Amino acid sequence: MAxxxxxxxxxxxxxxxxxxxxxxxxxxxxxxxxxxxxxxxxLWLYLAQAEKSLGLPITDExxxxxxxxxxxxxFKMAAEEEKKLRHDVMAHVHTFAHCCPKAAAIxxxxxxxxxxxxxxxxxxxxxxxxxxLPKLARVISRLADFAEKYAELxxxxxxxxxxxxxxxxxxxxxxxxxxxCMDLQKLERARDDLRFRGVKGTTGTQASFxxxxxxxxxxxxxxxxxxxxxxxxxxxxxxxxxxxxxxxDIEVMSxxxxxxxxxxxxxxxxxxxxxxxxxxxxxxxxxxxSSAMPYKRNPMRSxxxxxLARHLMTLVLDPLQTASVQWFxxxxxxSANRRVCLAEAFLTADxxxxxxxxxxxxxxxxxxVIARRIRQELPFMATENIIMAMVKAGGNRxxxxxxxxxxxxxxxxxxxxxxxxxxxxxRVRADPYFSPIHGHLESLLDPSSFTGRAxxxxxxxxxxxxxxxxVPYQGKMGGKIELAL
Numbered sequence: 001m002a003x004x005x006x007x008x009x010x011x012x013x014x015x016x017x018x019x020x021x022x023x024x025x026x027x028x029x030x031x032x033x034x035x036x037x038x039x040x041x042x043l044w045l046y047l048a049q050a051e052k053s054l055g056l057p058i059t060d061e062x063x064x065x066x067x068x069x070x071x072x073x074x075f076k077m078a079a080e081e082e083k084k085l086r087h088d089v090m091a092h093v094h095t096f097a098h099c100c101p102k103a104a105a106i107x108x109x110x111x112x113x114x115x116x117x118x119x120x121x122x123x124x125x126x127x128x129x130x131x132x133l134p135k136l137a138r139v140i141s142r143l144a145d146f147a148e149k150y151a152e153l154x155x156x157x158x159x160x161x162x163x164x165x166x167x168x169x170x171x172x173x174x175x176x177x178x179x180x181c182m183d184l185q186k187l188e189r190a191r192d193d194l195r196f197r198g199v200k201g202t203t204g205t206q207a208s209f210x211x212x213x214x215x216x217x218x219x220x221x222x223x224x225x226x227x228x229x230x231x232x233x234x235x236x237x238x239x240x241x242x243x244x245x246x247x248x249d250i251e252v253m254s255x256x257x258x259x260x261x262x263x264x265x266x267x268x269x270x271x272x273x274x275x276x277x278x279x280x281x282x283x284x285x286x287x288x289x290s291s292a293m294p295y296k297r298n299p300m301r302s303x304x305x306x307x308l309a310r311h312l313m314t315l316v317l318d319p320l321q322t323a324s325v326q327w328f329x330x331x332x333x334x335s336a337n338r339r340v341c342l343a344e345a346f347l348t349a350d351x352x353x354x355x356x357x358x359x360x361x362x363x364x365x366x367x368x369v370i371a372r373r374i375r376q377e378l379p380f381m382a383t384e385n386i387i388m389a390m391v392k393a394g395g396n397r398x399x400x401x402x403x404x405x406x407x408x409x410x411x412x413x414x415x416x417x418x419x420x421x422x423x424x425x426x427r428v429r430a431d432p433y434f435s436p437i438h439g440h441l442e443s444l445l446d447p448s449s450f451t452g453r454a455x456x457x458x459x460x461x462x463x464x465x466x467x468x469x470x471v472p473y474q475g476k477m478g479g480k481i482e483l484a485l
Contacts, residue, residue, distance in 0.1 A: 196228040
């Protein structure tokens with residue numbers, strides 16, 4: 001066995017790769033024990049300050065003592081207390097009281113464990129959204145720049161992953177951006193809809209506080225309002241049990257799962273395009289794609305996003321089930337589950353957004369490969385244009401249709417059976433029937449004439465919907481991101 005506390009000891013224990021390998025330091029800290037426990041102490045301070053302002057016998061000296069020890073946590077003592085008491089909140093009440101002997105008698109006055117537990121969770125969830133939203137905005141901004149740059153570059157569209165009408169590289173990117181803009185709105189709404197649990201007591205009736213204030217309902221309501229404001233919330237839930245409704249967690253996790261679905265789709269598209277050699281994610285100079293196949297350039301960043309997005313999408317099942325089995329005012333079978341799923345959801349979302357930002361800042365487009373694929377498919381798509389041109393030149397629509405049908409089948413046989421190139425246009429040029437339009441074939445085959453209003457749609461979408469949505473995040477976009485692993 002390794003010596004406890006050493007690096008070797010740390011390596012001998014399981015550590016979540018979400019923290020040890022991927023997530024940002026800011027998000028990892030947001031869900032850390034230190035952040036949680038320091039927040040507990042601040043909540044105890046807010047409660048004492050509010051109770052004092054409403055007339056309870058709490059002294060300035062007690063308040064100052066609490067303020068001076070907010071971050072002075074003896075974690076070893078707390079662990080020993082919890083082992084003895086089997087209660088994490090009371091262990092930290094005792095630990096806080098140990099360094100605040102004058103304030104010991106009024107710490108946690110009238111409160112229940114969920115006063116610190118649930119209110120801290122709501123603070124951490126709000127802060128988690130505040131960390132994710134600028135990152136999502138950055139991804140949208142980077143992809144918007146990409147879409148604008150390639151708004152007019154024709155590319156083969158696919159339906160059912162079969163060749164369809166042309167679109168543009170920028171227009172396809174706008175499909176990704178639109179999903180992410182929906183996610184941005186949903187994350188903003190989920191954050192803004194969060195309320196504080198507030199000061200509610202053991203079963204949510206505020207009975208203990210009503211007793212403290214000798215039946216004065218107005219002071220109990222003011223206490224709730226004061227503590228809620230100190231914690232930075234505009235509103236508290238009027239009705240709670242011992243906990244805030246676990247349906248809140250469902251709403252939080254649902255928007256994160258939806259974000260996961262969007263990113264999975266985007267990165268799947270990028271992986272498919274990498275196979276077609278049309279678009280690639282960044283690939284470092286010394287990066288190795290395969291230990292056995294040196295030539296490979298695997299889309300590992302996109303694969304990571306898909307892998308972690310699947311995990312993110314499944315996590316919403318936890319709060320769904322938890323909310324459904326909370327008996328009456330609460331049961332404790334929510335606690336262990338929530339310790340895992342809430343943190344993992346935000347850590348995972350943080351990771352995949354950082355990775356997607358890195359991808360979006362280094363996407364490589366290969367226009368010549370795209371043009372070659374268009375040349376293989378465009379002749380078939382141009383048949384309707386050829387028919388219309390022949391009719392305008394005096395031809396019969398049905399006769400022309402039959403001629404084109406026969407030549408198309410012959411060209412398709414060359415492609416599918418012989419593995420050759422699409423020679424439909426050469427066949428049209430060689431057929432005297434089509435001589436009236438031979439001089440117009442090049443213009444009839446101009447790829448840009450097959451993309452419809454795609455460039456105009458890109459410009460309108462970016463101007464009217466995307467750029468305005470990013471205004472609140474101006475100045476928070478930051479620079480390019482590099483991935484450690």
